[in-house]
Amino acid sequence: MEKVSIATIGKYRNLIIGSMLSLLFLSAALISFLWTPFDVTEIDITNKLKTPDQIYWLGTDHFGRDILSMIMVGARTSIAVALVAVGIGIVIGTPLGLLSASRKGGWIDEFIMRGNDLVFAFPSLVIAILITAVFGAGALNAIIAIGIFNIPVFARITRGAALSIWEKEFILAARVAGKSTTRISYEHILPNVMNLLIVQGTIQFSLGILAEAGLSYVGLGAQPPMPSWGRMLADAQTMVSFAPHLALIPGTAIILTVLGLNLMGDGMRDIFDPKLRNTRA
């Protein structure tokens, strides 16, 4: 066990900063279930476009809605969409990856991996736009669209890691003991790739938030009146010149959250996978 020192903190700098930023938005989202400074759907035209003051800490938008409240509830939307989308990726992608690895070289492996390549070949946001355009805009379709693109990510990473574990001696021992490949996959392979999945999950989570903001920005994500950071940005566009806070605040929220999650992911990778620690560019 290392002694806690400046050097240790320096080593975990990414993780600490990242976790703090992520926690900030997670708690904002959680608190919003119980309390927001104002009702987020309440429109009060007489108080529109206020700059931050004591009553409205982050000002009001063009309908007189409190921006802080919208950011808090918007965090909820972003986190919910990204979380479920990553969940879809892990729940479907990981078993596919495990199956693929256990049948290495077989037709199932080929089939799954080529299917992954196919999905990977499309630019994800463009296909997400296509999906939501065809099946209708809304948070649910955004979740599905983003989720579909998380499947190959997790399938690949699981397969890659699982393949090297299949070569290990303890797997040979398990085989000799008569365990089926499925059981080995779940009892021995999965726990050993878990770290990797958590790291990747964090990165994908941040990409999910970005994708949700992108879809909402073009009007295909969460529909009004459900607040969403992307739509706040879109609404602010024509008012940037005289009310810049309308764009700066949700923009900053998106940047900080994505930055926080990425730093957290990097920090966790440094811990789980020391080999990579000093090789990152």
Add this chain to the structure above:
Amino acid sequence: MNLFKSKLATLSALALAASISSASAKDTITVAMQLEPPHLDPTSAAAGAIDNVVYSNIFEGLTRFMADGSVVPGLAESWSISSDGLSYTFNLRKGVKFHDGTDMDANDVKFSLDRARAEDSTNAQKGLFKGIESVSVAGSHTVEVKLSAPNGKFLFNMAWGDAVIVAPESIENIKTTPIGTGAFKFANWVQGDKIDITRNDNYWGTPAILSAATFKFISDPTAAFAAMMAEDVDAFPGYPAPENLAQFDADSRFQVIIGSTEGETILSTNNKAEHLNNVKVRQAIAHAINRQAIVDGAMFGYGTPIGTHFAPHNPAYVDLTGNSNYDPDKAKALLAEAGYPNGFTTTLKLPPPSYARRGGEIIAAQLRAVGIETEISNLEWAQWLEQVFRGKDYGLTIVSHTEPMDIGIYANPDYYFQYDNKVFQDLMEELNNTTDPAGRTKLLQQAQRIISEDYVNGYLFQLAKLGVAKAEIMGLWPNSPTQAIDLTNVHWH
């Protein structure tokens, strides 16, 4: 992402503006429009964007609208009306040529009117021609139109963009190569970008002052702002973002032209939808709406509240806003009376203009306050036309009806509001047969009252015409008595 793109657009537009030397005595203009026309035949589609480009510029009718909304002689120099009001004899101007060099004569007029009123006609306003019994050529430049009943609006009807005179020789390609008699000729269309027109040097009347003009299509409000600021476009008669007008007003390079339009902006209601088929529910909705909040919030204060489907600048207008004053308590009581004490849920489908998107969010909040939940969906124009206008698959929607004097649409039970009232239909029939102005005014006022008291739709505000142009441009129409961007008298100061 898009912010960056629009910055790039600004930069490139700046570069472009810099490369064009600002020569004096400019005689061309670039006018921006929000929507691109689907094609260029005003006699076979409802799209206002078509009329914006071609009305008066390329095509002309027997009569025409002036900037103040008055109807004056167009291709018909004069006319006489029989004493029973059933026969109109039009004397056409002599020496008028189409852009392809052929003469405009009585046969072209007969062709145009017969084509518009034919059984298989795709004219978007067939109602304009409904009363015509026959059109006959009485001389090379004389046309006689017989009506089945006297029609006080006939000369007004003939001024519409849907009633312009076209030639049989050029009808085949009219959608891509419109050939009319106007002061400008069609030159070029780059789909998705612009339409060029050039001066018609053989014009029969006062020639256009500009030698050429370009219509550019910019629907994104941010891009519109950037293009104007960069002076990439010279005028934007239907500017999409009211929030930016104050900035243009403060900038000496520009003038802001605020006028009136014929656009009644309404919360269109599906009168056959569940819940909404109950007049009490519709009345409740009307009282739940705070119009001033919508005008202030969605239009940054531009717009006049209305209480019926009629333009406030029309002399026959009656102010009926009192029928639907903002009274949320009354709205709740009415809902309870209608059997929905806990409210209900309906759809609110919004087309792209900001009055609809922003107005929709405000109305949704106002309706929520009295217990009516709305599921908002934002639609593109094509989807809106398909689902709402043609498919009638909606509860509520917001749209501006920009045709002049269009209260007659309430007499059509198949129109997308699906309002079916025999009394109103008979009243419109009577109106069509009335020529005496005082009698017409009385009937029009009665019509306004009926739809207001039936709460057919939520009547919101009269759309203002928000125009931005370079300070030196003169002659643009301040108001929109019809869908038109008439450039025939536009010039640089």
